[in-house]
Amino acid sequence: xxxxxLIIIFVIVIAIAGVVVxxxxxxxxxxxxxxxxxxxxxxxxxQLCTVDITEDVPVKGSVGPRHIFARQTVNGSISFDLDNLxxxxxxxxxxxxxxxxxxxxxxxxxxxxxxxxxxxxxxxFFDSPNLTTAQENAIKSKVRDNFRKKIYAKGYxxxxxxxxxxxxxxxxxxxxxxxxxxxxxxxxxxxx
Numbered sequence: 001x002x003x004x005x006l007i008i009i010f011v012i013v014i015a016i017a018g019v020v021v022x023x024x025x026x027x028x029x030x031x032x033x034x035x036x037x038x039x040x041x042x043x044x045x046x047q048l049c050t051v052d053i054t055e056d057v058p059v060k061g062s063v064g065p066r067h068i069f070a071r072q073t074v075n076g077s078i079s080f081d082l083d084n085l086x087x088x089x090x091x092x093x094x095x096x097x098x099x100x101x102x103x104x105x106x107x108x109x110x111x112x113x114x115x116x117x118x119x120x121x122x123x124x125f126f127d128s129p130n131l132t133t134a135q136e137n138a139i140k141s142k143v144r145d146n147f148r149k150k151i152y153a154k155g156y157x158x159x160x161x162x163x164x165x166x167x168x169x170x171x172x173x174x175x176x177x178x179x180x181x182x183x184x185x186x187x188x189x190x191x192x
Contacts, residue, residue: 032109047103048167049079051160052108057147061139065123066131068139071116073109074147078160085168097172097182098163101190102157106144149191157189 002040052075082192084100109113122129131139151157172180 006035012115026103037069047079048082049077049164050167051156052079053151054154055079055147057143059139059143061142063131063138066129066135067121067123067125068117068131068136069119071113071118072140074106074141074143074149075109076104076106076147078104078157080164092177093112094179095172095176095178097168099161099168099182099184100163101186102160104151104157106146106147106151108140108144128175152189152191155189158187161189 005156025118054073054075056071056073058073061068080100082100086098086100088096090096119133120129161184165184168182169180172182
């Protein structure tokens with residue numbers, strides 16, 4: 001009786017080991033469906049990026065009776081579309097270049113703890129203080145708009161435009177071998 005029991009246990013162990021080995025050796029079934037890529041638009045865009053900004057900003061806002069106070073890390077960049085440069089050759093040895101409007105991009109940081117809610121509350125006693133995703137996004141949109149204004153007010157755009165003039169002058173002079181004059185029609189930028 002003991003021998004039969006040992007044989008049955010041995011057969012079960014061998015069967016389990018066989019299933020495990022078969023499972024490990026069998027090709028893995030892909031859970032990803034691949035589709036052919038389709039290109040809808042191709043644009044050539046050469047950009048000169050002169051300033052990258054990262055800043056922690058306080059978020060204080062309300063939507064209806066709900067209020068929020070948080071801290072958010074916001075990233076921004078100031079660049080120039082070199083495809084929109086206007087160039088004019090003056091004689092054989094001088095090129096006059098006009099700096100185009102700046103491109104100010106602002107986006108939310110994706111780093112861990114880049115958005116921390118400190119407090120939420122509501123004026124309505126029976127309502128939940130939690131904001132919906134749409135309400136929170138509306139407040140974050142206001143933060144981006146305020147950060148854009150702050151970029152102009154703190155002189156970041158003015159500095160970026162001055163650096164762009166300097167960089168373009170040296171870069172185009174080296175490329176063309178001619179004297180290059182870069183003019184900036186709006187040193188303070190084009191706030192929208």
